[in-house]
Amino acid sequence: MLFKHKKIYLDAAGRKTNALLVRDGRIAAVGEQAEELCEADERVVEPEGECLFPALADAHCHLWGVGLRAGTVDLSGTTSAREAYERLRAYDPADAPTDWVLGYGWDEHAWPDGDRLDRRELDAIFGDVPCSFHRVDRHAIAVNSEALRRAGVGEDYAPSEGGRAVRDEDGRLTGVLVDHAMRPVLDAIPEPSEEEDRQVFLESAREFLRHGITSTHMAFTGVDRLDMLRNMAGAGELPLRVYTIVDGTDARLSEVIDVGPTHDSDGWLSIAAIKFFADGALGSEGAHLLEPYKSGGHGLVMTERTELTREVAALMEDGWQVAVHAIGDAAGRDVIEAFAAVPERIRHRVRPRLEHAQMLTKRDCERMGDLSAVASIQPIHLRSDGAWAHEVLSETQLDRLYPWPELAVHATLAGGSDYPIEDPNPWYGIATALTRKTTSGEAFFAEKALTREQILEAYTAGAAYAAHWERVLGRLDEGFAADVIALDRDPFEVTAEEMWEMGVLGVWVGGRRVAPSREA
Structure with missing residues (x-):
């Protein structure tokens, strides 16, 4: 296939061309040479948008795990513990992926001072159904008493070094466990x-x-x-x-x-x-x-x-x-x-x-x-x-x-x-x-x-x-993978604030379209 566009960025430095010839998923030629080598039976694609750009990477993500499970409760964006509890009360445990209720996203820094999740409130909502909710950073969980029981964690729990079990002013476990202290509960949750x-x-x-x-x-x-x-x-x-x-x-x-x-x-x-x-x-x-x-x-x-x-x-x-x-x-x-x-x-x-x-x-x-x-x-x-x-x-x-x-x-x-x-x-x-x-x-x-x-x-x-992939990804030069995106605005011309609104109109991986795109 031949990509044609008035503005094709080859890399993050802003080098430009107007054509890319793709064969077997790689860039075979760039610019005038790409058009000259394009054969009659090779498809010409002219994507809409302000420019084409090398596809991006995410160098640190979790496509699953750290609380990301089907049917989990999303507590992100809550502005108080009360709002978090209200969201939990609206959740039907029958929708849970296991016999545990799981969730993620709470952040006490976005709540009024002193607002915290507590296992007694969670007990009142879920009773003998165990529940565990990851903090937004996944380095802490809030659980109820049944979750502690199933994990074999009692009031005398002393986590290993690198962990902390939060206690209230009376010295009782609040159900919030930090880092290594989470391990017994996480091990008890069905895989x-x-x-x-x-x-x-x-x-x-x-x-x-x-x-x-x-x-x-x-x-x-x-x-x-x-x-x-x-x-x-x-x-x-x-x-x-x-x-x-x-x-x-x-x-x-x-x-x-x-x-x-x-x-x-x-x-x-x-x-x-x-x-x-x-x-x-x-x-x-x-x-x-x-x-x-x-x-x-x-x-x-x-x-x-x-x-x-x-x-x-x-x-x-x-x-x-x-x-x-x-x-x-x-x-x-x-x-x-x-x-x-x-x-x-x-x-x-x-x-x-x-x-x-x-x-x-x-x-x-x-x-x-x-x-x-x-x-x-x-x-x-x-x-x-x-x-x-x-x-x-x-x-x-x-x-x-x-x-x-x-x-x-x-x-x-x-x-x-x-x-x-x-x-x-x-x-x-x-x-x-x-x-x-x-x-x-x-x-x-x-x-x-x-x-x-x-x-x-x-x-x-x-x-x-x-990722040791610098010879195949990250640019659109000859020999590199044809991972291309079409953008609704030019990342070198918009303001920094407008970058937030960037729209992706089309995505190709190795020359194969994988996300919606309109082609002229």
């Missing part, structure tokens, strides 16, 4: 069936494609889901490209390690990365900080530095890319030290990833480049975090939050959404990186905004580099 997994995966994939995303980095995948992905890839049924980052704490991890990393040079399915957690999340005060929170305490350490260093070194030596979740500046430093302990020749080859890279000192930002590390960022998080971060952090700590320009100078940025924690629309993240505006409409350290070239590259070539 989804393969059909449920497949349904949720396909629904999520359609949502990503609708926004112009054709490749995803699955940021925390259980071993039991890998066969489904392999089977779909083998049958040519993957709707989009998947770079799989496997759960480093999975009980069956050794099965994957024994096989070794598998990399698909065609950019469809790679299983080549392992993920660990250095700390928790900022909203639940589980992010590990160098200085204490205003409320006291330094957060939670999910994996001790010595253990992290040992795991990172062994896996990278065997060719695995290692991706480590780190929100707080202390956690980020621990991860950077772990990366630094690995020989440079290995780091350069496997490209370790700092997932979130959300809060770092200037010196640690500089070290990212020295270590050949990728900074996987989710700009959309700033919209919510920036509105309340001043309540929990000092001015010094706030200055370290979302240090994107410092990172961009030294490391490759890979953009993502952290879906379903945030909306999968990449244009929301792109607009946020350009404006640094929070949900309140105020700019959070506006001087630390990225340029549009920097952020567009993070969602294209940067994400491709992070």
